[in-house]
Amino acid sequence: MDDTAKYLIHASISADGVVERSDVVGAIFGQTEGLLGDDLDLRDLQQSSKVGRIDVQVDSENGHSFGQMTIASSLDKVETAILAASLETLTRVGPCQAVIEITNIEDVREAKRRMVVERAKELLTESFDDTVMTSTEILEEVKESVRVEDITEYHGLPAGPRVTDSDAIIVVEGRADVLTLLRYGIKNAIAVEGTNVPDDVATLTQERTVTAFLDGDRGGELILRELSQVGDVDYVAFAPEGQSVEDLDRGAVIRALRNKVPLSRLPDEGDFRSAVADANDTGGVAPDPRPESPTTDTSSTPPADVTTDAVGETSSDNNGTVTVEKTVEADTGSDPTAEADVFSDSTVEAVAETVEPVQQTRSLSDHVRETISDGSGLARLLDADFGLLDEVAVEKIYDTLEDADPVPRLVVVDGEASQKLIDIAAQRGVGDVVARSTGEYVKKPVSVRVRTADQLLT
Structure with missing residues (x-):
């Protein structure tokens, strides 16, 4: 029926008492029986599949x-309008006085046509884009391929070319992480390739200054626990919560390594990722183990764990962590600060961003203000008591909601409540979706209540 329906009749129901869905359905069949004659009898229309099932959602309060x-309805326009008007003749639902009002008759085909037009626009943009590369794109692709080709092996493990001779190394999870760091000029990384730390990596950590740079998930914590038991780790850095090292851009990689924390400052038990985040929030960034030169201008020199030469060579730091290949050449002339200026503009951001952890709120309105009114670009999954179960970027809400455990009671999205989102919400048993705006719906599940932030906060 849903595939052949031409129209959707939408109506609102109000009753002076507590009624349930079965009461409403029974009242509709009982009070419209014989009203419009045999041809438009509601029971006969349902049996002949000309009218679909009656979807009702009722809430009671005070x-x-x-x-x-x-x-x-798959009837024609006139018959559908007559059937809709007959519903407004109902005056009682169960033992209660009631009013049913038709709010809208939606043309399903028109909604489908709008979907076709929007999808055609997307296909026109995505499938027929210009594939001719510009000169700049060609240069960048060649440069990147040269960097990626620098990947080597250390005792069969993916590694950067400087692992064998650098005083400091970075231990990451997999080959993709090594490639990501190589892309950003960091050549002293080695991958453990799984949660079982190889003996060769454990031995190597005994001889070098070691930073473990791991994914922001449970797997990263497990690797750190084993690595700290079988090897010698000096510093720890994690990718942001829920992200992998291979997904980070250059700025995020540099910030994470800048904010590394000594392993000795982490608790023996508990959540290592939270401990690292707390240390950064309280200023517990690992100190520079080298003596500070009284003539150093800290505002223009690179951080202690990043070293570079002015014209693109690499160098290593006896107590540092990262060996960075600089990709920008500059004529410094006689200006002694020009070299440092080139570094700060092209290699690392001068100020690390500090992200305040989301505080637990007690009301749905607070979540809506923080997520939608503040334009956070995030989505929150809440339980029945409005407790925060998870928070992700809007573009990840579909996958997160499909895999969420436990299933959230409410979803707050700083974006559109699209057809796909409410379909997934209905499948998972989510009761409410609050979004910045609503979309165009071919069929709106009755089990999911969709509201906008404006409706909730006004």
């Missing part, structure tokens, strides 16, 4: 009931 009703 002794009153209110809700919405949807009926799919």
Whole structure:
């Protein structure tokens, strides 16, 4: 029926008492029976599949009931309008006085046509784009391929070319992480390739200054626990929560390594990722083990764990962590600070961003203000008590909601409540979706209540 329906009849219901869905459905069949004659009898229309099932959602509050009703119709426009008008003749639902009002008759085909037009625009943009590369793109691709080709092996493990001779190394999880760091000029990384730390890596950590740079998930914590048991780790850095090292851009990689924390400052038990984040929030960034030169201008020199030469060569730091290949050449002339200026502009951001952890809130309105009104670009999954279960970027909400455990009671999204989102919400058993705006719906599940931030906060 859903595939052949032409129209959707939407109606609102209000009753002076507590009623349930079965009461509403029974009242509709009982009070419209014989009203429009045999040709438009509602039971006969359903049996012949000309009218779909009656979807009803009713809520009760303070002794009153209110809700919405949807009926799919494959009748023509006139017959559908007559059927809709007949619903407004109902005056009672169960033992209660009630009012049913038709709010809209939606043309399903028009909604499908709009979807076709929007999808055609996307296909036109994505499938027929210009594939001719510009000169700049060609240069960048060649440069990147040269960097990627620098990947080597250390006792069969993926590694950067400087692992064998650098005084400091970075231990990462997999080959993709090594490639990511190589792309940004960091050549002293080695991968453990799984949670079982190889003996060769454990031995290597005994001889070098070691930073473990791991994914921001449970797997990263497990690798750190084993590595700290079988090897010698000096510093720890994690990718942001829920992200992998291979997904980070250059600025995020440099910030994470800048904010590394000594392993000795982490607790023996508990969540290592939270401990690292707390140390950064309280200023517990690992100190520079080298003596500070009284003539050093700290505002223009690179951080202690990043070393570079002015014209693109690499060098290593006896107590540092990262060996960075500089990709920008500059004529410094006689200006002694020009070299440092080139570094700060092209290699590392001068100020690390500090992200305040999301505080637990007690009301749905607070979540809506923080997520939507503040334009956070995030989505929050909440339990029945409005407790925060998870928070992700808007573009990841579909996958996160499909895999969420436990299933959230509410979802707050700084974006559009699209057809796909409410379909997934209905499949998972989510009761409410609050979004910045609503979308165009071919069929709106009655089990999911969709509201906008403006409706909730006004």
